Amino acid sequence: MTATDILVSxxxxxxxxxxxxxxxxxxxxxxxxxxxxxxxIASSAVILASLTALTPDDLQKLPKFVxxxxxxxxxxxxxxxxxxxxxxxxxxxxxxxxxxALSANCLFLGLPFVHALYGPExxxxxxxxxxIPLSVADLAGFYGLSKWRHSGASFMRVLKDFLYNxxxxxxxxxxxxxxxxxxxxxxxxxxxxxxxxxxxxxxxxSIGLFLSAISWQHFRVGPAVVISVIKLIIVPLLAWVVxxxxxxxxIALAITVLMAAMPSAIFxxxxxxxxxxxxRVTADGILLSSILFLATSLxxxxxxx
Numbered sequence: 393m394t395a396t397d398i399l400v401s402x403x404x405x406x407x408x409x410x411x412x413x414x415x416x417x418x419x420x421x422x423x424x425x426x427x428x429x430x431x432x433i434a435s436s437a438v439i440l441a442s443l444t445a446l447t448p449d450d451l452q453k454l455p456k457f458v459x460x461x462x463x464x465x466x467x468x469x470x471x472x473x474x475x476x477x478x479x480x481x482x483x484x485x486x487x488x489x490x491x492x493a494l495s496a497n498c499l500f501l502g503l504p505f506v507h508a509l510y511g512p513e514x515x516x517x518x519x520x521x522x523x524i525p526l527s528v529a530d531l532a533g534f535y536g537l538s539k540w541r542h543s544g545a546s547f548m549r550v551l552k553d554f555l556y557n558x559x560x561x562x563x564x565x566x567x568x569x570x571x572x573x574x575x576x577x578x579x580x581x582x583x584x585x586x587x588x589x590x591x592x593x594x595x596x597x598s599i600g601l602f603l604s605a606i607s608w609q610h611f612r613v614g615p616a617v618v619i620s621v622i623k624l625i626i627v628p629l630l631a632w633v634v635x636x637x638x639x640x641x642x643i644a645l646a647i648t649v650l651m652a653a654m655p656s657a658i659f660x661x662x663x664x665x666x667x668x669x670x671x672r673v674t675a676d677g678i679l680l681s682s683i684l685f686l687a688t689s690l691x692x693x694x695x696x697x
Contacts, residue, residue, distance in 0.1 A: 418601055437591075465494070496656070
């Protein structure tokens with residue numbers, strides 16, 4: 393399956409959600425319910441299952457790759473947070489740009505994309521990326537959102553909001569299990585995978601429901617372009633520069649750049665709902681970055697060859 397085929401399949405799921413909303417099968421409250429399922433249950437299941445599927449031996453094969461990619465995302469989130477706060481962008485719009493511009497559709501689009509390019513060797517790199525650097529990125533991103541949402545509040549208030557996030561908790565538990573080589577009981581692992589397998593489909597369906605209730609006359613071109621430029625050009629460019637500076641080469645460098653070059657994750661829509669971000673800006677950013685990815689991905693693949 394090509395990258396185009398994958399994007400089309402994602403679009404079709406969102407289209408079904410859009411039609412379901414137009415025909416009145418689901419209302420706004422149903423969309424919020426779907427978002428809560430993805431945020432509180434399905435995504436946490438995916439993270440915990442992914443982390444516990446790896447072993448310390450797996451990560452020891454790629455220590456520099458894991459460390460450099462983790463550093464890249466901490467730097468990116470810190471820089472964008474400071475820039476948006478300096479520009480005094482409102483929390484709802486700025487928070488949407490902050491998270492959507494630095495998230496990445498790595499599992500459901502990135503994995504098959506790089507597997508088609510580099511074969512089975514790419515799988516370990518992608519799962520290692522999802523297990524640690526992407527988890528570090530989420531921790532940095534969610535802490536930034538908590539700090540921004542409760543601007544001026546005490547550190548303990550921000551920390552409480554941060555730790556209340558089920559994805560943060562799942563990540564921390566998964567990292568502890570990974571560090572101590574703890575594996576889940578087979579039925580538990582299977583149950584988590586069954587729950588997690590619905591995350592992308594439900595999130596896409598939820599986006600379709602959201603789009604069915606709004607007018608395209610309100611498409612936020614400016615923020616969508618900002619998100620897409622950051623996500624598809626600036627982030628992979630910085631990942632490329634930092635990766636080379638720290639000595640990443642060949643497939644490690646290629647996957648570092650390509651993971652950074654993935655379009656905004658569908659999950660951002662769920663985060664927007666749960667963190668009271670601007671959903672219109674988030675949806676527009678996801679849509680435009682996914683469309684432009686068809687062109688920018690070809691450019692990055694050509695550069696990396």
